[in-house]
Amino acid sequence: MNEEREPGTGGAMGEVWVVVADEAWQAVLGVARRAGGAVTAAVVGSQQLAESVAAAGVPVVWVEPARDTPAEAYAAGLAAQVAASHPALLVGGGDPAARTLLGAAATAAGARLVPGVLEVTGGAPWTVRRAVLGGEVIETLAAPGPLAVIVASDEADEPEAVSGGPGTVTKAAPVPAVMVVAGTEPAPAASGVVDARVVVAFGRGVRARADVALVERLAQALGAEVGCSMPIADDLGWLDKARYVGRSGQHISPRLYLAVGISGAPQHLEGVRGAKVVAAINNDPKARIFRRADYGAVGDLYEVVPALIAALQQ
Amino acid sequence: MRVVIVYKWARDPGAASVHTDGSVDWRGAKMAAGEDDPAALAAARQVASGPDDELIGLTLGSGDASWALARGVQTAYSVADAPPLADNAATAAVIAAAVRRIGDVDVVVLGDPKQDPGVAPAVAGHLGWPALVAVTSATSEDGQVLATRRSARGSQTVRLATPAVLGVAAEADVDRVPGMKELLAARKRPVTSLTLAELGVPVADVESRGSELPPATTARVFEGPPDEVAAQLVAAFRAEGVL
Numbered sequence: 002m003n004e005e006r007e008p009g010t011g012g013a014m015g016e017v018w019v020v021v022a023d024e025a026w027q028a029v030l031g032v033a034r035r036a037g038g039a040v041t042a043a044v045v046g047s048q049q050l051a052e053s054v055a056a057a058g059v060p061v062v063w064v065e066p067a068r069d070t071p072a073e074a075y076a077a078g079l080a081a082q083v084a085a086s087h088p089a090l091l092v093g094g095g096d097p098a099a100r101t102l103l104g105a106a107a108t109a110a111g112a113r114l115v116p117g118v119l120e121v122t123g124g125a126p127w128t129v130r131r132a133v134l135g136g137e138v139i140e141t142l143a144a145p146g147p148l149a150v151i152v153a154s155d156e157a158d159e160p161e162a163v164s165g166g167p168g169t170v171t172k173a174a175p176v177p178a179v180m181v182v183a184g185t186e187p188a189p190a191a192s193g194v195v196d197a198r199v200v201v202a203f204g205r206g207v208r209a210r211a212d213v214a215l216v217e218r219l220a221q222a223l224g225a226e227v228g229c230s231m232p233i234a235d236d237l238g239w240l241d242k243a244r245y246v247g248r249s250g251q252h253i254s255p256r257l258y259l260a261v262g263i264s265g266a267p268q269h270l271e272g273v274r275g276a277k278v279v280a281a282i283n284n285d286p287k288a289r290i291f292r293r294a295d296y297g298a299v300g301d302l303y304e305v306v307p308a309l310i311a312a313l314q315q
Numbered sequence: 316m317r318v319v320i321v322y323k324w325a326r327d328p329g330a331a332s333v334h335t336d337g338s339v340d341w342r343g344a345k346m347a348a349g350e351d352d353p354a355a356l357a358a359a360r361q362v363a364s365g366p367d368d369e370l371i372g373l374t375l376g377s378g379d380a381s382w383a384l385a386r387g388v389q390t391a392y393s394v395a396d397a398p399p400l401a402d403n404a405a406t407a408a409v410i411a412a413a414v415r416r417i418g419d420v421d422v423v424v425l426g427d428p429k430q431d432p433g434v435a436p437a438v439a440g441h442l443g444w445p446a447l448v449a450v451t452s453a454t455s456e457d458g459q460v461l462a463t464r465r466s467a468r469g470s471q472t473v474r475l476a477t478p479a480v481l482g483v484a485a486e487a488d489v490d491r492v493p494g495m496k497e498l499l500a501a502r503k504r505p506v507t508s509l510t511l512a513e514l515g516v517p518v519a520d521v522e523s524r525g526s527e528l529p530p531a532t533t534a535r536v537f538e539g540p541p542d543e544v545a546a547q548l549v550a551a552f553r554a555e556g557v558l
Contacts, residue, residue, distance in 0.1 A: 071473055073447055080440065095432055097449035097464070104436020104446070107404055113521055114404035114433040133526065134328050135430070138339055140526040142401065149404070151433055178445035179476035183461060188469040199557065223558070231487040249451055249465040249486045257557035266488040267350065267429060272467075278557050280548060286536070296551045297536040298544045308545035 017090045018083055020106060021054055022046055022072040022098035029099075029152050030057060033092040036121040041086075042168070043079055045072040045102060051170050060168035064175060069182040072098040076105035078175020084109035089125055091149035092118075100151060107149035115142060118150035135267065137292075192243035192251070193226040200255045200276075202228035202246055204269075206262015206283065206302050210239050216261055219306050222313040223259070230269050246272035262302045265290025282306065316368045316455055316477070319417060320359035321410055321425035321438075322352045322383050324375040326399050328430055337527035346376035346399065351426030354485035356386055358453040359424035362460060362481075371420075373413055375406070385493040385501035392417060392507045400520045403433030404441075410434070411441035412514040420478065422460055424453070427482030435482025447473055448482030 017038040019029050022045045033040045042061045044051045051063035062082065064075050083091070083106040091112060093103030107114045117131040119139070125146025132153050133140045194200050201220045207213060213227075220227045227244065234245035246253055248268040254275030261282050263269060270293050273279060280296040281288070282305050291297045298305050323346045330344035363370040372383035372391030376399070380391045397409045414420050427435050427448045439446030451470075453462040460479055463472045465486065493501070511518055537547040552558045 071447070073445065076436075076439070076445065077443060097447075100432055101436045101439070101446050101448055104404075104407075104433055104438075105440040107433070108407070108437050108440030112404065113402045114407075114437050115401060115521060116403055116431060116433050128524075129521070132529075133430070134331055134333065134339065136529065137333055138337055138526045139529050140339075140401075141524040142521045143524055144402075144521040149433075151403075180445055180447075181474050182471060183474040184472040186470045188467055232489075235487070247486070248484065250467060252467050257552060257555075264488075268485060268487055271429075278552070278555050280552070281534075286538075291534045291536060294534040295555075296548060297534045298548055299536060299538045300541055300544055304541040305544055308541035309548060312542070312545040312549045 016041060016086050016088045017092070018043055018086075018088045018106070019059070020083075020091060020093040020099055020103045021050065022102055023094070023096045024050070025094045025096055025099070026054055029092050029094045030054070030059065032118065032121060032150070032152050033090070036090055036092070036127075037124065038089065043083055043102070043106070045075050045079065045098070055168040055170050058165045058168055061170045062173050063170050064173050067177065070177055071180055071182060073101045074177035074180040075175050076102050077178060079173070080105035080109035082173060082175065087147075088112070089146045089148070090121065090127070091147070092121070093149070093151055095151055095153070103149055103151065110147050110149070112147040112149040113144050114149045114151070115144060116151040117153045119153055121148070121150055192241060194228040194244055194246065194251055194253055197226035197253070197255055199223050199225035199257045199259070200228050200246070200253060201225045201259045201261060202230065202263060203233065203261040204230035204263030205232060207233075210237070213239055215303070215306055219261070219310050222310045223257075225257075225259070228253070230263050230266075248272065260290050260294070261306060263290055264288050265293060316363055316365065316421045316458065317371065317419055318359050318363035318368065318422045318424060319371050319373050319414055319420050320356050320383060320388060321373045321423060322356065323348050323378055324406065324410065324425065324434070325349055325428065325431055333528070339526055345378040346374065347378070348382050348490070349426045349428050350488060351428050351483060351485045352382075353490040354451070355424050355426040355483040356383060356388075358450065358481060358483045360387055361452065361454045362422055362424065363455075365455065368455075371417060373410065373417065375409060380506045381498070381501040384504040384506070385497045386491070390505050390507070392509055394509045394511065394514065396510050398518060400518070401523065402521050403431055404437045405518060405520055406431070407434050407437030408441055409511065409514070409516050409518070410438050412516045413509060414438075414442060416509060416514060422477055423480045424483060425480075427484045435480060439480035442478070442480065444478045444480050445475060446480040446482065447475060448484075450481050450483045451486055453481055453483070
C-alpha cells in the first residue's frame, strides 16, 4: 500500500505509533501502515506479544507488566515516552487496556482522538473515515495533526504481511501507577452455547418461567442450544449464567443465531458479533434487533414459535 | 472520598436521523443520559457510600441537570455551553477542566460508551491520573477504589489508589426511573453553571466532510400470519444452509 503515497510526504509526516496491549493488533497495524510513514509499536504485555508484533516488521518499545499489575498502570509512563517523539499519528484498538494507553498517549502528545476509525490517509491534515451511529453511517473527517485514532472493533482482523525483517524489541520500564489485581474469578464453566452451530436465545419477550419450555422445544426442533439475554440469567435466574450472551457474558459465533423476544440492546449484540446468520422474532417492528438481523419475523412469539416448530417438523 | 459522576455528556445516538443520502440530522438534540450513565451512577454511589463521602454531579450542555439529582446526587455542576464534539480528547478536556474547578476530587466516574470509547481514557490523560475502563461495578475501601470488570473470560477486581478515573460500561439496558417526590426534590438541589471561558478551555473539533451510507445490510423482514412467517423463515434458513 505504501507505494500509493505521494512521493516525498513520508519523511515530513513524522512518526506513526501503534499502541498494543492485547492480541487484537493486526487491524491496528493495518490502519497505521496504510496511513504511511514509519511505524513504531508501544507494547504493554508479555514477551510473546512483543515478539509477535516485532515479527510483523515493526520496531517495538516493550513494557513488561509486573506480576498482578494491569497494563493500564503503565499508561502515563508510556505516554511520556511516546509523546517525546512528537508523533504525527497514534493508532490503537478498542479493547480496554489499549484504549487507556492510547488516551494517555494522545493527551500527552496534544493529539485529537477519534473513535470508530476505518481508515486514515493523507498526512496532516489527515483524512479519516469512521463509523458513526453504530455503523449506520460512514463519516469522513478532516483532522489536523497530531491525531490519535481508535480503530473500529468490527474491522476484519486480517494478518498483516511482514515487511522486511523483524523489528527490534527495546525494553522500557516506566514507573507504574498504584494499581493491583486484587482478585479474579474464572468464568462459569463454558456452556453448550459457546460451541453450538445453532443457538436460540430468548429475552424479556418471554413472559413467564414456564414459557421457557416453548423456547426449549424450538431449540430441540432446530438442534440448537438455548441462550438468553442478561436479565433472564442475572435478574430472573431462569437460565444458568453461563448461557447468557452479551458484553459481559458469552461471545458466540454460531452459524445461526435466532433471537426470540430480544429487543437487541447493543450490550447484547456485542455477544453475537461472530454469528453468520442472525434471525429475530419480535412483536415490535422497530426493535433494534432487526437492524442487526439478516432475517426477521414480526409477530407475537407465542404464535410464531409454535408455527416455526411445526414448520421445522414437517 | 470526593467523587464526581459525569453524566449527560453526549447526545443520544437515537436522536439522530439518517437521511437516504447518508447525511445525519441531529435536529437540535441536546446532551442526553447515555446508555451507560445509569451503571456509572450506580458505581459512583457505591464508591461514595461512606459517611464522609461526597458525590457531585457534572454534566455538559444546556440540558436539564436533574437526571442525577433525582437519583441521589446532592449537588451538580453544568458546563452549559459545552457543545457535542467528535474529538473525544476535546470532550475530555472540558470534563477534566471542570473536575479541576470542582477541586479536591478523588475519583471521576463516567460512562464508557461504544460510540465515544476515548473519552474516559482521555479524561484520565488530561488529569494525569490512572484509569480503568470497561468497569462493570466498583466500590471503595480504606481510601482506595476496588473496580470489577466482568467478561466472558471471568471477572477481575483491581484495587487502585486515588485519584483515579473509572469508565463504567453497562451490562444491560437498565435505569431506575425516579418517582415524583425525587423529581421534585431534585429541582431544589443546587446546580452551579460553568462556562468554557471560565474554565479556560478552547473548543476546536475535527471537521466533518460529510457522511454516506455503508453498503446496505438490511434485514429481510417477514410479516403476516404466523404459519406463513414460519414457513418463510425455515425456507430462508435452508437457503442459507444453516440448518
